[in-house]
Amino acid sequence: MEHFIQQLVNGITLGSVYILMGIGLTLVFGILHIPNFAHGALYMLGGYVTLMMMTSVGVHYLIALVVSIFVVGFIAVLMERAVFHPLRKAPPIHDKIAAIGMMLFFEAFVLLVWGTEYQRMPTPYGNSIKIDAITITAQRILIIAVSIIVVALLYWFLKKTMIGASIIAMAQNREGAYLVGINANMVAMMTFFISGALAAIAAGLASPINLVFPAMGHLVIMKAFIIVIIGGMGSIPGAIFGGFLLGITESLGATYISSDYKDLIAFFLLVVIMTWKPTGLFAKGAH
């Protein structure tokens, strides 16, 4: 039983990271209709910026995290301005290819600057805490806590502020949003900033328990896509549900089925769901 709960907690930790990634992806898709294949690259950049702030500049982990939020958020805004904005009227195949192009560029860039080595990110929260028979590292608790806070803040931002309301308005009805004078450029940049910031937070939090390396975004982006599809593209509650479902399934699957095949379980889950419902479980309308 303890073993089961231990794995459940691990699954929730994993799920929290996926949720942060998934929400960023789902926001950009729901509002701008762009499946951002370069989102994994933002995650990877987040990992590297945090790590470099800590090792080269020598600031505290949390400060490095904040810096990386702004750096990656800014890169995401730049991405929108330079690439997705000019492509907004192009056929849907083009922005996918452009995103892939950017992803390749960022990966090669990181490879050139920091090399292929896997790097460990030190964390001040490495000590473990014992609750009954379960041991959790403080880092895992931090991941879960920060994710909950960030999601709650985002929710508050979208529901209670004017900028948030205009983002929601654009997601619901683009033409209507233009008619009431919402600045589409501002909303697009804001959305990309949030999505980049969330990816940076996810990377900064997850790197101490994983590692930092150029291809670190690959698996995460795939899984983020999976949870976003499970939850229905564009739905935040869907992404939260999908994240926990995937994290827990993966964690339990690794223990009770086979750790070699844990990644396959996630992909298999998606193939089954897509086969059964091609638009995802919680899709609203046609996107």
Add this chain to the structure above:
Amino acid sequence: MNKIMDKRIGIAVLVILSIIFPLLFDNKYIIHVMSLAFIYIIAIYGMNLLAGFTGYLSLAHAGFFAIGAYSLGVFTTKYEMTFWVSFVAAIVFTTVVGAIIGLIALRTKEHFFAIYTLIVGYLIYLLIDKWDVMTGGVRGLIGIPVPTAIGPIEFKSGLSMYYLILFFLLLSTLLITRIVHSLTGRTFIAIRNSEELAQTIGINTMTNKLVSFIISIFFAALAGALYASFVRFLGPDIANLPMVFDFLMYLIVGGLGTLSGPIVGTLLIVWLSQFLQGLQEYRMLLFGPILTLIVIFYPAGIVGAYRTIKMKLKHKKDLDNNNPVDKKVSNTNHEQSQIKEG
């Protein structure tokens, strides 16, 4: 009429050039790279039919390429079947797997299709990587035999493999050209331009999409099988993400939805990568932005850009001459080339 003649002569020159190429460059390395590029072109043709003409971007293409290669490898090394039987069996097997996946994947549209196939492609990579007993896992699969002789022709040297691959490339090019210019090909283009409209005029879009998907997989499988018999060593990396992106780059740089695009793009990038050998790992630093810029400014790649420039020049010339008869001719030409572009 004149234009058609020009084109025919151009194609004939290209074919002859590719046949005498080994005589011009009597260098094993150059012939090796060229053969490899030819194999990729066959795969890219398949990808182009689906993405460029039908409008469905499949990111599982390298996965199917790998299935084709691995099934040939497994049939010949594990089951010890004769080469040509395995060759056909590998293609048939991959195409059947592709048909089943296509049946499911094609229920999704646009973005979802790309994401679904990306994930299927990654699933194929993971399967190859983890299924040690069958595929050799990370260690790879070695000892794939060279093609057995057909009559007096043997395939032991690099040169004979070059001609074998060239034969399949010419066959593929011919097939794809026939398909694109047939009614089926036109139907694919109609689906790409507007699926709803195609449905309205009575096209069974699902069947046509599936046909396009299966043909696309067939070429990937053929290329994969050729790759296995040419390189004779397989590692799981041929199914991994960088391979898909390489394929995508060859296609986009050359020209999505054009017939000569795959050839232009693949040869250009393959040779450019050879010259930039020192950059091998970092070549994406250069190619990534190129890919992005081309999609923004020249969505139909080099071939498309060439056409646009040619058309503009022609139009300008006609305007300068201000000759109504010429203008009419150029208009029909214009329309024709637009149809060709799709």
